[in-house]
Amino acid sequence: APDRCAVTVDARSGTFAFDCAPGETLLYAGLAHGLTLPHECATGTCGTCRARVMSGEVDVAWEEAPGAAKLKRDKGDVLLCQTRALGDCVLRVPSDVLEKPVRHQIPAARHGVIENLRRLTSDVTHFEIALAEPMDFDAGQFVVVEAPGLQGARAYSMVNHGSGLDRIELVVKRKPGGGFGDWIAGPTAEGAKVEVFGPLGRATFHPDEDRDLLMIAGGSGIAGMMSILARAGEEDYFRTHKGYVFFGVRTLADGFYLEQFARSVDRGHGNLEVTLALSHENLGDVRHPEHGGVKLAYGFVHEVAAAAMAGRYDGVMAYVAGPPPMVDGAIRSLIIGGVGRAAIRYDKFG
Numbered sequence: 001a002p003d004r005c006a007v008t009v010d011a012r013s014g015t016f017a018f019d020c021a022p023g024e025t026l027l028y029a030g031l032a033h034g035l036t037l038p039h040e041c042a043t044g045t046c047g048t049c050r051a052r053v054m055s056g057e058v059d060v061a062w063e064e065a066p067g068a069a070k071l072k073r074d075k076g077d078v079l080l081c082q083t084r085a086l087g088d089c090v091l092r093v094p095s096d097v098l099e100k101p102v103r104h105q106i107p108a109a110r111h112g113v114i115e116n117l118r119r120l121t122s123d124v125t126h127f128e129i130a131l132a133e134p135m136d137f138d139a140g141q142f143v144v145v146e147a148p149g150l151q152g153a154r155a156y157s158m159v160n161h162g163s164g165l166d167r168i169e170l171v172v173k174r175k176p177g178g179g180f181g182d183w184i185a186g187p188t189a190e191g192a193k194v195e196v197f198g199p200l201g202r203a204t205f206h207p208d209e210d211r212d213l214l215m216i217a218g219g220s221g222i223a224g225m226m227s228i229l230a231r232a233g234e235e236d237y238f239r240t241h242k243g244y245v246f247f248g249v250r251t252l253a254d255g256f257y258l259e260q261f262a263r264s265v266d267r268g269h270g271n272l273e274v275t276l277a278l279s280h281e282n283l284g285d286v287r288h289p290e291h292g293g294v295k296l297a298y299g300f301v302h303e304v305a306a307a308a309m310a311g312r313y314d315g316v317m318a319y320v321a322g323p324p325p326m327v328d329g330a331i332r333s334l335i336i337g338g339v340g341r342a343a344i345r346y347d348k349f350g
């Protein structure tokens with residue numbers, strides 16, 4: 001295979017060119033060049049990074065990726081996040097592409113080392129990655145992590161945020177049959193070398209947008225909300241804005257970050273409400289159940305949020321993150337509630 005492949009992208013907004021190194025996905029190479037190629041998950045599940053190979057040879061890493069289910073493969077459609085160039089190629093992208101992201105850092109690949117693993121609940125682990133080169137990222141952004149010997153890549157939102165950081169904080173929830181979650185909970189993860197690509201994601205918080213904040217998260221999807229809460233705290237944002245956080249877990253024992261929430265509520269001038277939605281623990285007849293300043297409710301988080309927010313959606317920017325069915329459910333109820341698509345930012349993982 002050649003050393004570098006020349007990639008041409010024909011988008012609705014024009015034609016762009018970049019170089020791809022061997023082993024690099026077309027998505028990573030294009031994003032690292034500063035192109036705003038369409039993508040959401042960067043890990044093969046969402047299907048947003050669809051493109052058509054007009055000429056040239058490519059190699060698809062994960063043929064069965066869920067995001068590839070609806071591709072017209074006979075026409076040459078691929079997922080950019082799962083595809084590598086084997087030579088020069090021309091791609092058609094069915095959307096507008098811009099040459100440099102306005103607000104965000106241009107993502108890049110970095111080496112990292114896993115450190116400070118810490119169990120938060122029986123199936124949730126906090127960990128950090130020490131980065132070989134520092135990274136700037138906004139509250140709400142994520143990275144894609146590849147670990148040695150594990151198939152594929154996983155996306156994780158950072159719990160922290162900032163400029164020139166050489167350490168990112170992440171949280172992972174173990175899922176049945178979940179390769180990365182099992183590995184991170186196992187004995188070989190501490191000190192392991194990983195590859196990190198990022199920062200990615202547009203579900204970011206910018207205080208100058210001057211909106212009330214509604215956050216709906218399931219499981220480890222709460223990570224990005226923690227960084228948004230921290231960023232808002234730095235600005236004393238809840239002195240002048242409202243904030244509503246809905247965090248879905250199975251039972252109270254599965255809840256984490258509860259002390260952090262309590263502290264944020266404490267400093268929230270009465271304008272920040274945090275609700276823990278318990279899908280598998282009925283609270284019986286308790287009136288206004290709460291736990292250390294955090295409200296408790298019984299039900300799926302998007303339903304709890306929809307019931308609590310009815311009539312209060314005005315002027316909010318909504319952030320949603322978690323497993324795909326939860327995110328889809330939340331977006332549906334936001335739209336029914338009258339929140340416009342431009343005021344909904346989401347990540348489907350966690």
Ligand code: FES
Nearest residue numbers: 042047049067081
């Ligand atoms: Fe490629 Fe989601 S970005 S499938």
